[in-house]
Amino acid sequence: MSARRAPYELWPIVAAFVLSGGLSFYALALARANHTPVVLWLANGALIGWLVQKPLSRSWPLLASAFLGLVLAKLCLGDPLASTLLIGPCHALETVIVSEAIRRRFPHLSPRTRFMDLARVGVVSALIGSALCALGMMSILHLWSGADVLVSLNTLFRAHFVGMIIAGSTSLVMVTPSLRHIEPGRIWVLVRDLLLMTAVTVGVFVESHIPMVFMIYPPLLLLVFRHRFVGMVMGMTILSLVVGLVTTLNVGPFNLVAGVTPAFHVVMAQVFIGVSCFVALPIALALADQDRLRNRMHESELRYRMLAEHSGDLVMRIRTNGDRMYVSPSVKELLGWEVEDFLKPRPDLIHPDDRERIAAEVCKLRAQGGTTTATYRLQHKDGHYLWIEAFARLVPSPDGDGAMDIIYTGRNVTERVRIEQALLESQAQLRTITDNMPAVIARIDTTWRYTYVNRFVEQIFGKTPAQVVGRTVRQVHGDAVYDRLKHYLERACAGESMLFEYEVKHHDKRLHFQAHYVPDLDADGKVRGVYELTTEITHIKNVEHELLRLAHQDALTGLANRRYFSERVPALLDMAQQHNAPVLLALVDIDNFKSINDTYGHAIGDIVLAEVGRCLQKLVREGEMVARIGGDEFVVLSCDFGNVRHANAFTQSLWERLHMMVDAGVAQVAVKMCVGAAVCKDEGSVDGLMKLADEALYQAKEAGRDTYRVLTRGFNGGGNDKGNSNSHRPNEEVKVRQA
Template identity: 80%
Template sequence: MLARRAPYQLWLLLAAFALYGGLSFYALALARANQSPVALWLANGALIGWLVQKPLVRTWPLLITAFLGSLVARSCLGDPLLPALLIGPCNALETVIVSEAIRRRFPQLSSRTRFMNLARVGVVSAFIGSTLCALSMMSILHLWSHPDVLVSLNTLFRAHFVGMVIAGSTSLVMVTPSLRRIEPGRTWILVRDLLLMTAITVGVFGESRVPMAFLIYPPLLLLVFRHRFLGMVIGMAILALVISLATTLNIGPFNLWPGVTPAFRVVMAQVFIGVSCFVALPIALALSDQDRLRNRIHESELRYRMLADHSGDLVMRIRANGDRMYVSPSVKELLGWEVEDFQRPRPDLIHPDDRERITAEVMKLRALGGTTTVTYRLQHKDGHYLWIEAFARLVPSPENAGSMDIIYTGRNVTERVRIEQALVESQAQLRTITDNMPAVIARIDLSWHYTYVNRFVEQVSGRTPAQIIGKSVCQVHGNAVYDRLKHYLERAFAGESLLFEYEAMHCDKLSHFQAHYVPDRDAEGKVRGVYELTTEITHIKNVERELLRLAHQDSLTGLANRRYFNERITGILQQARQRDVPVLLALVDIDNFKTINDTYGHATGDIVLAEVGCCLQRLVREGEVVARIGGDEFVVLSDNIGNSKQAMAFTQSLWERLHMTVDAGGAQVSVKMSVGAVLCKDEITGDPVMKMADEALYMAKDAGRDTYRFVVHGMEGGHDNNSQERKIRRA
């Protein structure tokens, strides 16, 4: 019931108390009985197996419990309390040094641990810990003043060092499952060999007349060779216990020297145990490492065979003559062939177009060694071909020294090849499309260099894509155009899509281009370049200008039309108001134009209109607007008139110069005009100005035509409905 209720840690502490106290009592009792120094101190090493499993901060209760066990053992033997209290920390120091050194270097012990390195760390740390412990105990026991101080120090050091090696190795074996594991069916063999070892050791050290100590080595080495590390540590434990007991009982081959003292027998026992340990330990470590490596090789082979047998890839080992020493069962699933069908060379299964290339690759591999990867077509048993990606490596043959085999791994990549071929075809189609599009398609990387340009660039710039790819934007376009494009490129690299127009000189003429910049982003959305689509729009601009001209120009007279006039008048009025200057608007109407059309025909009427338009174009000054706004009605708009006097003179001059005679196919047509003009200021729209000019024109017509009327509005010295009028007739 207690065992069920007590936690595991409590039982562990009780075990440490009993083990450490029992081993301490055994060593001290034997020394007291023989009145000799302690021959072998096993207690410190017995704790190593527990302490290496966890950090010191979690295992200190074990040290304290072990210290209490040693204190109880010494009290039972009658040792003074103060030396017993002081010796405990010395033993703890030795144990901590060894356990921490092993734990820090090997956090986890397993079958993969390199035991030679483990033994090296353990022996070095045991040497250091035993030395420090022996020096400390010499001071506590006041042995520095002893006549044989060196012998005492040597004896203490050997007792702790050999005991640490033997007990420490044993405890490590006990806590490492892979080291203490016994193969099935070999348990009784181990028991038999241990009994043999025990019997021979007891027989050798129970005989004091004949030196037969060497006889213990055959059974000890037998244990090592048969049972590796487990046999070594148990055999050494048996050897140490029997020798220490025989030395205490004053029997054994160490008594063959006459007059030998108990202390000297202890020294000889320690030396013999130490030599036996250091004979068996390296052999056990080497054999254990050999087993570890052999097991790892075996595991590796099993894993490789399992992977090869169950992999979907085809795995083969091929000799120099082409024979296949191994073919994985996947050949059935991959190619439909049985393994037996594929054991012999089958070059006939390689596609005829690939055979020469594959032969060359194999010859190259055998000549140069190393590895090679090749993709080719291999025939399925059903007759169709599969694309196989083969990886081959040249390796030494395990059977024939000096011969090289090929390790071949092939996988079905038919689908991938089809996708790649479709991709290549798609890329070719895309390149054909881009090369024949009437626009320059390009890509610019983060260093502002061109990485792709389609062939249409030849028609635009006269340079091939090869002459542009790799060059910077500045190198391709020149500094002037680069300065215009730089701002847009910076915005595009910042992640903005842009559509803009720019001008550039091309073939000694000014050309217009429209560019569209689109950021090129990676899978994470980060800009890694810019796509550029540039179209030459010079002809579009020319058409736009022509359309604008046609939209704003009268086709018969070449003057501006009413639409253009209406677009300009508001702007001119607003500018004049800002400049605080007046504006003159004059309406010109051909007198009796209907009679001319009826008398001479519409062709003559068109000639008259054209002549009037040419005359007006000659009369107006730069900046003035002249337009045909109706059938026979024209308008002149000027903001270069300073006052009413100048306006009157301009209007009179305009009226006088518009009188003309037009040749109409032999008949002379006399053309006369009526003019209505207004000089106004601070008007912002054209409707009131046009209304006032129209009223002035009606006044001129009411006055009998062939005259002009001039009105001043909104200016000092002028008033509404009052005008200065003058009628001038030609002689």
């Protein structure tokens, strides 16, 4: 690959050597053969086209090659090596200044380059580079050969400046494809015009009797107008070569000026070439810029037309009277109409329900200007309607008549409108569902402010959605409820799903709610709010409480039932053991209850049971428990006494108070009881305690009923405790053996 690339990298170096050496040799040899100053120095400008294409760090081989070409040319003409080596860098400095100025200002030359700016940069840099080069060369020649300073500076500057303009422009045209582009059909026209320019120039400058130098301007300007920048460069090159040659040969119209030296003839030639260049150059640059702008406008027009004609959108230009000056071909694909059919105003194609609205929009646009956007229905040629989204702008008419046109762009949005309508319908259905759900459905943002709430909030909290949306949770529910909800809101905003219950007081009623907080996550998984589903469960809680009451309460007497008693006794025994306290369990049985039922009926029996239950409920104290555990069997549990004597006194009081007369309506029923009490300490077994109480009740029944017995266990101080007899013998003491 390197071997293949090497020739392409070597050719510019060889060409720079040949071009610099050849042009230098030609200019110096011609001037010295006729003992005149150099008319035109083209060698430095010939390198500009190559040097502007790459940075200086990569183009130094070209400068070195051109420097060697200059040195070889001067050595061939007999110049000393020392002066030649000193003058060479001056030439390189001029080339570097001009090429670097152009390259830094215009890194890439293209048809979009502003040639007036390019010419301005080139002329200014050529002035600076030529002045520095001439000043350096003048100093060297003055020190080396004693040449006149002003004459050398004047002659060198003009030769280098005009040569740089002509040769630099030529090299830029030759190496830049966009500048030298010529249509194939116009090549022969260019050759013909160049031959004409050459013939006229040679004829004018060969004629030494009549001054007709002005005759070269018609063919030169013809080249400029027909071939733009290329014609100007080639015409000036022909003019420069002919003028320089005839001047150094001391022929031509400049010799008509009598009494001047050959050096002055050179000055006249340089001035003539410079004036001709500055006549043709601005015209060529202006025409090139005009072509560039015309091409850009044409490209823009082609681009716009391509977009308008190949776009799926309908594009129209409409006059104020409704006439359509332009309709894009997309109307055929969009609406089925031909362009010719759509050029006339067609308000009848607008849906009847939309005509008035669209007419108002058009009137507003024409009156106020600016832009407007509207969505409406337009009839297809087949008869069905399409939804069109139209964008219109009022702009000055390109016809230059001072009128205002409407630029219209419309696109088919039927599918989008259907989707939007389906979405709106779905949202309406969803809102209907949410508003009629027996729960509060809401959304709370990260600032804990309501952004949505359904209408059920009116039934729960007595507030409309408009009164809730936009307010914070604290503002809606108050500080007390907010303090209960704050913890759950924080956890929901942290990404957790929270299900909890809370209770509030509303209008002197206790309301129970169950709330479910679900985080609202965006596409990146970031929490942007909380969804709330709150249901009032007051009736459920009431049912739960009622069920719990029915499960633990005897329906007839209102006392605890056997199930609740069995659930509570183990906990009470554990508590008594922890505090080292005695426990009393008394079984109460109604004497001859079966005979009451048989005599008075079960309804009277139920009245008796209910009255006994109310009496027991009044007798027990806080911390004591009474329950109905059977048909006519009740139980009393107490841990609130100090010793056995207190237990006996409690049992006796209980037995005495349970004697009653029950008013059954049709009769007075006398109720008597048997009580068997067990008093234990350190007793952890419910069965053991019940067994001991049952034994005491059995003894009371064996003693003839209507009495009580107390049995103890776990107390120090003997095996027997004393108890009173039944109510018929209140002063008699009966000894009961400890079980």
